[in-house]
Amino acid sequence: MHYKNKGWDLPLHSEKELAKCKSTVYTFFEAQPEIQFARDHLAEYLLYRCSKCSETIRQGLKTGDQGSTGNLREHVKKCWGEEALTAVKDSTLDKAQAAVRDFKKTWQMTLTLVVNSVTSWFKSFSTRPPEKEKICVVTACWVAESGRSFLVVRDRGFRWLQKEGRPNHYVPSNETIAQDMKKLISRMNWGLAKVLEDYEYLVPIELDCWTSPNHHAFMSIMGRIIRNGTDGQEKLTSVLLDFVELPCSHTAENMANAVEATLKDYGIREKVKISNSK
Ligand SMILES: [Zn+2]
Numbered sequence: 001m002h003y004k005n006k007g008w009d010l011p012l013h014s015e016k017e018l019a020k021c022k023s024t025v026y027t028f029f030e031a032q033p034e035i036q037f038a039r040d041h042l043a044e045y046l047l048y049r050c051s052k053c054s055e056t057i058r059q060g061l062k063t064g065d066q067g068s069t070g071n072l073r074e075h076v077k078k079c080w081g082e083e084a085l086t087a088v089k090d091s092t093l094d095k096a097q098a099a100v101r102d103f104k105k106t107w108q109m110t111l112t113l114v115v116n117s118v119t120s121w122f123k124s125f126s127t128r129p130p131e132k133e134k135i136c137v138v139t140a141c142w143v144a145e146s147g148r149s150f151l152v153v154r155d156r157g158f159r160w161l162q163k164e165g166r167p168n169h170y171v172p173s174n175e176t177i178a179q180d181m182k183k184l185i186s187r188m189n190w191g192l193a194k195v196l197e198d199y200e201y202l203v204p205i206e207l208d209c210w211t212s213p214n215h216h217a218f219m220s221i222m223g224r225i226i227r228n229g230t231d232g233q234e235k236l237t238s239v240l241l242d243f244v245e246l247p248c249s250h251t252a253e254n255m256a257n258a259v260e261a262t263l264k265d266y267g268i269r270e271k272v273k274i275s276n277s278k
Helices: 015-020 026-029 070-079 082-088 092-116 134-143 150-154 156-163 175-199 252-266
Strands: 034-037 043-049 056-059 205-211 215-229 232-247 272-276
Touching: 043 156, 056 070, 056 082, 070 092, 070 134, 082 134, 082 252, 092 134, 092 175, 134 175, 150 156, 150 175, 156 175, 175 215, 205 252, 215 252, 215 272
Parallel strands: 205 272
Antiparallel strands: 034 043, 043 056, 205 215, 215 232
16 A cells, blocks of 8 residues: 655654654664554554564654653553563663563563473363463463454353352453464564574465455465474475455555565565465
């Protein structure tokens, strides 16, 4: 989708521009925010994508909201924790960026540990009550694998099964599951990017497009790679690279732009052949 700059000064936060911003809170978000336009085609919001959970946070461009970091701070507090925000508060931009990188690394490692510790959660049971993090990971996995709505955790039958006899037992809220899901996806993408980086062959990709009954256009981008299975044998495996909502419709241009962006995100632009299975 091509937005024309209607003579507005749009604050584009390249590394250089970022240095001019006073607040270090931007270091928790991807450098280039998207712009959301109002009906009158004037820029209304900047959408900052959290570099940890990929959630987009809006910053208003109207007078009064302009440059307000309230929403961004709120999100960082929730997503990265209060201590992360405090750590970068009074530091210089360079130091803040380094601190955020450290936080992200530690967090990736913690998440990997938690995810690894729950890999065979469905096979056997421990007598020890699970930690909160494990409950969150397993709940998100369960909801995703069985195609449930996040609201299933509010189901009264489910709550009874969880809480009866142990009313203090932790059950994540649907908002928490939604956030955890994004974290898991971003971790999965991160892992997949590493695999693809080392992959020495071309990656065939496959696009699948459809329109939902309420007229939203979607496209999935799958890649096929050869991977070692659990038995040590090489296997052709399908990996979901991205699932995107297209602006307006499935025009060749929209699709090409989405594919291009995804391939660039993974850094595999030169490893791709395209076959369209629409
Ligand atoms: Zn986040």
